[in-house]
Amino acid sequence: MIYTLDELTQAIAQDPNQWRSLVFTNGCFDLLHVGHVRYLMAARQLGKRLVVGLNSDASVRGLKPAKPGYPERPIVPELQRGEVLAALKPVDGVVIFNEPTAGPTIAALQPDIYVKGGDYTVDTLPETPIVRSYGGEIKLIPVEVATGTTGIIERILGSPG
Numbered sequence: 494m495i496y497t498l499d500e501l502t503q504a505i506a507q508d509p510n511q512w513r514s515l516v517f518t519n520g521c522f523d524l525l526h527v528g529h530v531r532y533l534m535a536a537r538q539l540g541k542r543l544v545v546g547l548n549s550d551a552s553v554r555g556l557k558p559a560k561p562g563y564p565e566r567p568i569v570p571e572l573q574r575g576e577v578l579a580a581l582k583p584v585d586g587v588v589i590f591n592e593p594t595a596g597p598t599i600a601a602l603q604p605d606i607y608v609k610g611g612d613y614t615v616d617t618l619p620e621t622p623i624v625r626s627y628g629g630e631i632k633l634i635p636v637e638v639a640t641g642t643t644g645i646i647e648r649i650l651g652s653p654g
Contacts, residue, residue, distance in 0.1 A: 494579055494586055494587070495572070495575045495576065495579055495586075495587045495588070495589065496586050496587065496588050497588070498588055498590070498598060498601055498602075501544065501586055501588050501602065502601055502602060504586075505602065511541075511542070512541065512542050513540075513541060513542075513605060514539075514540035514541050514542075514605040514606065515540060515541070515542050515544060515602065515604040515605050515606070516536055516537065516539045516540035516541075516542065516543045516544070516604060516605070516606045516607075516608055517543075517544050517545075517546060517595075517598075517599060517602060517604035517606070517607050517608070518532075518533070518536050518543070518544075518545055518546070518607070518608040518609065519545065519546030519547070519548070519590070519595035519598070520545075520546075520547070520548065521547075521548045521552075521553045521556065521557070521566075521567060521574075522545070522547060522574050522577075522578055523553065523566060523567040523568050523569055523574060524568055524569065524645050524646070525574075525577055525578070526640055526641075526645065527640070528636065528640045528641070530581065532610060532634055532636075533545070533578075533581060533583045533584060534582075534583050535634045536583070536608040536632075536634060537583035537584075539606050539608060539632055540605060540606050542585040542586070543583055543584055543585050543586075544584075544585060544586045544587070544588060544602065544604065545578050545584055545586070545587045545588075546587075546588055546589075546590055546595040546598045546599075547571060547574060547575050547578060547587050547588065547589045547590070548571075548589075548590065549571050549589050549590060549591045550567055550570060550571045551591055552590065552591055552592065552593060553566050553567040553571075554566060554567075555593055556593060562650065563646060563650070564646065568646070571589055572589075575587045575589055588602075594619045594620060595620055596619060596620050596623050599620050599623050599624060599629075600623050603627045603629065604624075604629060605629060605630065606629065606630045606631075606632055607620060607624045607629055607630070607631050607632070608631075608632050608633075608634060609631070609632075609633055609634070610633065610634055610635075610636050611633045611634055611635040611636050612636055613633060614633070615631050615633065618631065
């Protein structure tokens with residue numbers, strides 16, 4: 494299900510036993526691929542519920558500006574990306590956010606465990622201070638499949654990469 498931040502915060506407050514321990518991750522999830530699916534499956538194993546913070550279209554455009562010869566990002570609009578994510582078995586909820594990072598969403602939800610891919614480090618995650626401020630845990634999941642949306646786009650366009 495796709496929630497607004499207010500709806501999700503209220504749902505968790507009304508029935509914390511259903512939601513805790515809460516695992517949270519975030520990303521653009523544009524052109525969903527097997528790496529995303531395996532990552533979400535691994536994240537779900539870390540707690541009772543998994544919520545995915547999804548970068549809005551505006552947020553994605555800020556993070557992944559247009560490059561000559563490439564299509565504007567995101568390829569798939571936010572509500573469609575959210576619907577696909579929400580339909581995946583490991584995902585219990587999706588919340589779309591407009592900010593460049595998930596910091597404000599994490600501050601509101603205070604997930605027990607914040608998860609990112611192993612291509613990040615705890616020291617370089619902008620969300621680390623927020624998660625640590627309320628005593629949450631940060632887990633990094635190793636990247637199993639070295640693929641990404643940019644690589645898929647490059648293959649479609651026949652670009653080297």
